[in-house]
Amino acid sequence: MTQEKTNVELNALATVNDPVIEIKELYKSFGTNEVLKGVNLTVKKGENLVILGKSGSGKSITIKCIVGLMGIDKGEIKVFGSDITKMDNSELNKIRVRIGFLFQNAALYDSMSVRENLGFTLMRHAKDLTAEEVENQIKEILESVGLSEAIDKMPSELSGGMRKRIGLARTLILKPEIILYDEPTTGLDTITSREISELVLEIQKKYKTSSIIITHDMACAKHTSDRLMILKDGVIHAEGTYDELEKSDDEWVRSFFI
Amino acid sequence: MSNTLTAKKESIISYLKETFNDVGNVTLFAFRFFKEVIKPPYEMKEFIKQCYVIGYKSLPLVTITGFIMGLVLTLQSRxxxxxxxxxxxxxxxxxxxxxxxxxxxxxxxxxxxxxSSGIGAELGSMKVTEQIDAMEVSAINPYKYLVVTRILATTLMIPLLVIYADGIGVIGGYIGINIHSDVNFHRYLAQVLESITFLDIFPATIKTFFFGFFIGMIGCYKGFNAANGTESVGKAANSAVVTASLTIFIIDMLAVQITDLFF
Known part of the structure; x- marks a missing residue:
């Protein structure tokens, strides 16, 4: 355990070229339903990786495994060089504060205002901050997602696009190095989807984050991706840039781009 | 005929398996409470909020019920x-x-x-809308924040509500007596206090701590383990009420036996 902790600390000093996420031979099943049958993927520092696939292909499960929300059957998931599948909860939590996760429906805490949603996480991880510093950080993050005026609103008063932005703000408040987006534009109109996609790019530039973006929205995939992967039958079926996959010889791969 | 019997046997076995599995999971869930409750950080703000929601907000309901209990009991016994x-x-x-x-x-x-149903529905909806997962990925222990605070609050508040209901019930009884006769309140109260001993109050109060603990624990367990989908929120709330009510009767029966043994 001491060795693992030392590894975590050492890996914080990882060089720019090192992959931040490395998944090898990931298997996950639910009863007799084998969802992931040997997924291999790598995310480099500063890269936006988009994962495409049919509904139920295991895209969301893959990113949930990365943050330890789901256990795995077999395989290896290295985040910042440390295998999270072998960590206990306190070690995993040290990794989790460096990863942001945007849920499909933003998962804002219903009983808390926007200010409380953001402060709840921050105050538990930055205990040395004064109330004024917390307030300033909340305002700064809300400004960066363009929703300063929503600070006193309850989640029920927000539109779908606003919820996504506040969800992103809550994620950003801990200054994560990796962000995992679970269908960031689902359920939004074309204009708002475009705005969210632009926000994803802005965040990548401003905060130097690496990301995995799960999406069905090809406009979002085109706009945000440095690289794409397509999941089929529990494995990565195709990999490349948007342009490469759009011109793929595989008809099934091309069908995503029509 | 034999096929029907086999099918019935299998359904009984599967029901028993499910029940024992549930009992095992509830036990583990309760053990986790004792492990987490002593570990810092302590979520005092949330605990006080839950005491307010569970205790103070239940006062109107407990007042009406307690008063009617005392009044009806007097009128029926007279x-x-x-x-x-x-x-x-x-x-x-x-x-x-x-x-x-x-x-x-x-x-x-x-x-x-x-x-219990409120807690079951609240945590169930948080589970379904991934709010519990959101806490977990933010490296915040949702069990400690949501479950420990609620169980502690019910364990503390239910005995206080019962003591309050005792008092209101006695007042209801006084009004019930005065419908048919004219009794002075001081005389009535003196007779009530004279008839009550420490052994009447002590075991009755102790068992209410267990009632409170299980009301909170079952509500939290059902909500925390709700399946995906909005339907499961209703199921979690409903199942919390049924299980908690049944547990109250079982604890009451055990409490009577233990009281008889020791007092």
């Missing part, structure tokens, strides 16, 4: 006692019945309906 010429025992009988049995059980059942 004719029987009158037959034996023992009407003067009415205050003592009402007070003892209320404090030893009726107020703890009825208040606990009311709270199982209000509090």
């Amino acid at each position: 004719p029987t006692l009158a037959k034996f010429g023992a009407e003067s025992w009415l205050p003592s009988m009402v007070a003892l019945s209320l404090i030893r049995e009726i107020a703890p059980v009825i208040t606990a059942l009311i709270c199982a309906g209000k509090v």
